[in-house]
Amino acid sequence: MKISQRAQKLQPSATMKVSSQAKKMIADGLDVINLGIGEPDFETPKNIEQAAIDAIKAGKASFYTPAAGISELRTAVANRTENDYGLQNLTAKNVAITTGAKMALYSTFQAILDPGDEVLLPEPYWVSYSEQIKLAGGVPVAVPVGDSFKATPADLAAKVTDKTVAFVLNSPENPTGVIYDHSELSELNDWTSQHHLMVVTDDIYGQLVYNGAHFTSIAQLADQLDPRIIIISGGSKTYSMTGWRMGYVVANEQLISKIAAFLSHATGNPTAVSQYALLEALTGDQAQVEVMRQAFENRLNTVYPLLNDIPGFDLPVKPQGAFYLFPDVSAALKLSGIETTGELVSRLLTEAHVALVDGSAFGVSNHVRISYATDLTSLKTAMVRIKAFMVQFK
Numbered sequence: 001m002k003i004s005q006r007a008q009k010l011q012p013s014a015t016m017k018v019s020s021q022a023k024k025m026i027a028d029g030l031d032v033i034n035l036g037i038g039e040p041d042f043e044t045p046k047n048i049e050q051a052a053i054d055a056i057k058a059g060k061a062s063f064y065t066p067a068a069g070i071s072e073l074r075t076a077v078a079n080r081t082e083n084d085y086g087l088q089n090l091t092a093k094n095v096a097i098t099t100g101a102k103m104a105l106y107s108t109f110q111a112i113l114d115p116g117d118e119v120l121l122p123e124p125y126w127v128s129y130s131e132q133i134k135l136a137g138g139v140p141v142a143v144p145v146g147d148s149f150k151a152t153p154a155d156l157a158a159k160v161t162d163k164t165v166a167f168v169l170n171s172p173e174n175p176t177g178v179i180y181d182h183s184e185l186s187e188l189n190d191w192t193s194q195h196h197l198m199v200v201t202d203d204i205y206g207q208l209v210y211n212g213a214h215f216t217s218i219a220q221l222a223d224q225l226d227p228r229i230i231i232i233s234g235g236s237k238t239y240s241m242t243g244w245r246m247g248y249v250v251a252n253e254q255l256i257s258k259i260a261a262f263l264s265h266a267t268g269n270p271t272a273v274s275q276y277a278l279l280e281a282l283t284g285d286q287a288q289v290e291v292m293r294q295a296f297e298n299r300l301n302t303v304y305p306l307l308n309d310i311p312g313f314d315l316p317v318k319p320q321g322a323f324y325l326f327p328d329v330s331a332a333l334k335l336s337g338i339e340t341t342g343e344l345v346s347r348l349l350t351e352a353h354v355a356l357v358d359g360s361a362f363g364v365s366n367h368v369r370i371s372y373a374t375d376l377t378s379l380k381t382a383m384v385r386i387k388a389f390m391v392q393f394k
């Protein structure tokens with residue numbers, strides 16, 4: 001048997017691993033609360049499901065589609081991006097539909113990176129960025145940032161080299177839930193422009209913002225989409241469509257044609273039926289989006305004070321978006337005598353029956369990621385369990 005060097009180095013997604021471990025324990029009959037998962041717990045809105053059923057019945061799901069997606073959907077994404085971001089002159093040619101936002105990112109890195117090209121990743125960063133960059137022959141460069149969890153031009157300047165070609169920005173951010181504001185984005189835009197860097201802006205959580213916070217994308221600072229900027233988004237989080245695997249890239253036409261060429265060999269096309277579902281999601285009734293957003297907001301507002309009441313768990317700044325909390329657990333380690341965050345997470349799973357993700361999966365130790373994409377009762381019970389686990393050490 002032969003396994004490539006590349007495959008040998010590859011680790012499965014840490015967040016998916018925790019989740020499947022928790023799911024297995026639940027299947028074995030254990031009462032485990034899974035806060036390791038990064039997906040909304042709502043069923044996809046009915047109008048979206050119905051559009052998919054209609055597409056199947058009309059015989060539209062049976063055949064290959066163009067590699068970058070059906071033109072109606074590409075146009076719908078272009079229109080929504082123009083409206084939501086205040087941009088002009090976007091057309092279907094600026095859009096590639098992909099198999100989830102993961103493939104949007106994967107095909108983007110394949111299209112922009114040459115071997116040895118460096119990509120700046122503010123810490124903590126979402127697990128798959130670094131692995132996908134490596135799979136494209138690039139070099140992920142972790143950028144330590146201050147307590148706000150937000151990268152500044154000074155942070156990036158400390159890590160930029162003559163090999164740096166791109167910067168990945170995720171706002172609202174997984175795992176911290178922080179949002180960059182207009183002036184912070186403006187500074188980053190100026191700095192990356194001066195250094196001729198591409199900016200991959202992962203806006204997948206853009207509609208999940210809370211308590212009056214406002215989402216701005218670095219892509220919307222000008223009237224036209226800057227050819228340096230690549231927007232990544234999709235239906236998974238906003239429309240609770242993780243299983244449908246619908247993402248997209250919005251970028252310069254020339255780059256999109258290369259991404260489409262890559263996709264034509266990699267996936268052939270994104271699943272036909274899912275494309276009709278995303279078309280309805282983007283163009284149909286948006287009422288459910290607000291219902292789900294409000295549910296997340298309510299969960300955040302309930303769980304945040306409970307979390308800060310747990311001995312050794314510190315999260316001084318309340319997150320404003322996505323559906324994660326990323327507390328510092330240094331004090332919890334000190335209090336309990338548990339040596340590593342990995343061990344803390346593992347003991348919380350086996351003893352308190354709560355699944356969390358070790359922050360080192362996002363490049364930062366002494367933190368855990370807690371997802372609040374689960375119902376309020378389970379969230380409250382999970383906080384009680386974690387607190388009881390920690391109180392035994394006091």
Ligand code: PLP
Binds near residue numbers: 038099102174242
């Ligand atoms: N980008 C970020 C920041 C995410 O958290 C996720 C999913 O967890 C994705 C992209 C991938 O989304 P999708 O499920 O559409 O592939």
